[in-house]
Amino acid sequence: MAKWRFGIRAKSTLALLLVCLVVLVPVAAIGMQLFQGLREHFAETWARNFTELHGERIAGPLSREVALARRLAGSMSIRNWLRREDDEALRQQARLEAEGYRRDFLGRAWFLASRGSLAYYFDDDATSESLVPRYRLDPEKPEDAWFFATLAAPTQVNINPNPDRWLKQVMVWINVVVEDQGERLGVAGTGVDLTTFISSFLHTTEAGVTPIIIDRKGAIQAHPDPQRIAWSSGATGTVSPAHTFSEQLTGKEDAAHLAAAMRRAAATPGTVEVMPALLDGRRQMLAITWLEPLQWYLITAVDLETIHLFEDTWVRIAVGIVVLVLLSVLTLFTLSVDRLLLQPLRGLHRSAMALASGRFDVPPPDAGRDELGDLNRAFAHMARQIANQTQELEDEVRARTAELRDANAAMAASQKKLGDSIQYASLIQRALLPDRALATLLGEHHFVLWRPRDVVGGDFYLFRAEPQHYLIGIVDCAGHGVPGSLMTMLARTAFDDAMNRHGIEHPAVLLEQADATLRGMLDQAHLPRAIAASTDAALVYVDRNARRLRYAGARIDLYWSDGDTVHELSAERRSLCDRKKGEYTEIEIPLREGVTYTLVTDGYLDQAGGEHGFGFGDTRFREVLRHVARLPFDHQAQAVDAALESWRSGLPQRDDITLLSFRID
Template identity: 45%
Template structure:
């Protein structure tokens, strides 16, 4: 006897069969997935833990370095080292040094007068403003000082065991320069023992953090017996208990660890991960390099003990899954009967009545789903055919009115958008320092500022102080509205950087702007298609010393008197580049009668000529040299005319900014070529 299943029985049987067929592969795949997830999360957990601990270690060192630089670069420090016997300068220096001492990590600072080799030292117990001793080139214990001063680096970080304090101290040594002359060495110290002890004790369950030097000697470990306390602790004996490779018995795994350590040193910031056996137990090692200390942080992760995935939820989850499947099956059967079978039965009865000629029969149209739509289609089909012709013209008129209304709304929206962009242009021009330039430079500057659109990504900056002024241009990635928004953000970042670093150190400003922009616009949280880099050129004009300090990111500073041309190159990488860098200052004399030029790449890259090539540096330098002796307004007109002649029929490719300034009264400005109103473009 054949059994005929209805739609309800077939639906339930199909659901159960699908669940049974999917159960076995689902269990296998699930088990494999859990294992892969555990392995993936273990690696990610170890890497993130290592990165976090590296940041916890390097942050105090970076703070100590920044504070030491401010101490060494202080005007008071340089003035005192110029004349250490001047009582007034001496009193002022030691008063300021005491303030720095209270902010150093170990409340300790030192300073060495390079001319006399006198060594000054102060801590909580001793702040006597007198030299402790005098350095001698014949004393081996003082060799570190002469090696540091002979190096080309502006600072040095050393780690030494202090026999008096019986502590390991990290010393930050910063050279003191003034007008290119080496005046001495200054800095502070950080007590590494307390810091590393706290770091080791704060480790998470299942995680064993270790700090080793590039040779593998253990410098910090939860087991103090494995820590190398002295310099003579067999650093080259890999079988020593105080060497990290002594924890690994397999030679192949030792080689893998050595390669991981070398890879971490070559690529600071990258974490190297590998699986090894430590004392017979499988462990996941992650290795990171701390450049400030020249040490490596090695994290040993026990996958079973570490809180990667909780196991107590597994079996309750399986029971809950079975319960959910049972409830879903019952609910599916009831829903099939209630929502599909019953309405279909009623629809069948109504359709039979309509087929017999009874159009008074009403279909079940109260539902708002596919069955309701089907019923409504049957019910309204006849009336729609009759009413179609009558209502067609009315529908056409209605559609016409709707189109006209939509067109009016689009026109209004277009006008509103244009007004908004024009308003944005007014706001963007408000951040340009034209009034400040006029007030401080008067006739000694000229500006050509031409955004490609109504608003753009270029702007120029100016900040005056009693000793001089900071002047420069900024080219943000993009143009139009996105570029304009970037200029607002960049202006806020620059103002904040000037407030922190001062206006007289362009390189420090570039480094701080780069740091702040990476924090506000982290690359990991942005699509790859969005660029946030900036080209910046900053020049500090010191009126007292009659010199110019320049630092640039992909922008060069040009200088000429009409006979000679000098080009002070900026760094080849822009701010926000995927590979961070450190920017440095270049100092040149400020010549009377010379003009100084800053130009964004919109001028140099403008397409034109017979082949559509860019304007180019060579053509720009020839034009600059030929115009350098002319009045500033004539120069600006010549630059603009030369660019228009070269461009020809080609459209403007990018935002254009050209800033000219000089140090004497020979300039004929101020001159500013802003873009024409939007209705003339």
């Protein structure tokens, strides 16, 4: 009788049925999104209506005050009197004219400031006399800068919130330039108490609402926080960045979006532009409208997290119910999954971890009658195969390890033999250098800097002495390391053969003979043409009796310096064993007292270093020679070596280096 199997598919179906219960979660999320969108819509509508309403409340009275102030400034009596302030009849006519306007102003006050006399006149209900100077304006005083800035401004009307030193109040001053036939005679205007704005606009009872007024440049003209207002910005034309509205925005692109919204609002006065922004670090909705008569922007900032547009009680109840249902569904789903899926999987996990740690004796979990049971049986079979294969691999690894150990031992022995051979070759190469002969005959009047790039190198130097005659030279063979050292053996043999045949008196003859000998050796070896076998060399013959020096070189120049100047004898530009045979000539100069002669291979001159990794170069080398020419030779050696090391700055040595300096006194 076939047994009924409750497979994993059926279990998944059951789990899916349970998951369907949590459809409420996305429904709730969608509901919250709709609620948030509705909230933003109502906040935008509320901000738009609030801004339009208060824009009309502010623009209407102030527009009326601006119109009255314009009429006052345009009065013929006022203009005539400002031209002749000492005329009593004109003063009385102007006083009567101004008195009529005073009764119409909301603040029942006016002021006049004369450009000619710099007198400041003021009249209100408490004033007993009119057109009597209250104050003399001073261009040196900051508090009087508004007057001179207004006269200098291109516009005729200027509206400026500013603390008044006489009234001890914060006023919105309406400044109108008095003009007559193109001449600016002074400034007339009135003031409106700022408390009117605070009571009707700035002080709203709605939480999360911040009303703000800014000018065309973004300077804050009115704000619930007086410290943020840019006082006198309209008159002086200057404003601190901290008092501009754009500086209050903290969003990355909010300032650009604000500028675009302000342009749109100014283009269509009376309309309201709405935009989201981060203001004081909080997400807010900004409603912006342009007050054309005042040249101001009216802004209402609505904090979406603070403003109360709905009754939240029913929202909290709905959220609580949703959370309770969600927790219940999640609990049921968790218990079901744990019982149906997780417990069998934990047994399989324990067996897998034991297998991963190398323990093959741990029994696999019990195999059920569903897909998990099939997985457990497959895992048990896999574990047995892994155990067998692991044993086979361990046996093979042990065998391979033994083979590698023997191979490494043989390789280490071979490497030691090769290293010992190279070290021995280095001792032989060093022993062939004429250090003892140089020390015996030249003593402290010479030094040699010989520095192979590797253990052995392709550079060496020559010295052969006869009574009162010396031959000194350096040779730079192609290559370095072991190939270069083998070339030095051939070159040394070639030069010894040349000196034995022709003596040491003619360096050019020796170079030509060595070139011919080397070419014969290399031709017998049948070397490929691609292998470099060129050799640079320089030979100096010194005749102490005749006090003469004879030099010949193949791509190695002779330098000499007395400490004041540096001279150079140029070598032929073709090396020994070059593709085209070179012709070498001798240069003879008199020996000079106290002069240091120097031969150097290109390994020194081409050494990379400095800030950009350029070669040391001939110019820098000549300067070093001039600097050290008069020093004792042990100090010269230290200075030349230190100059190279300082230039190299830790970069690897590029080539073999040989430098030989001597003096014949």
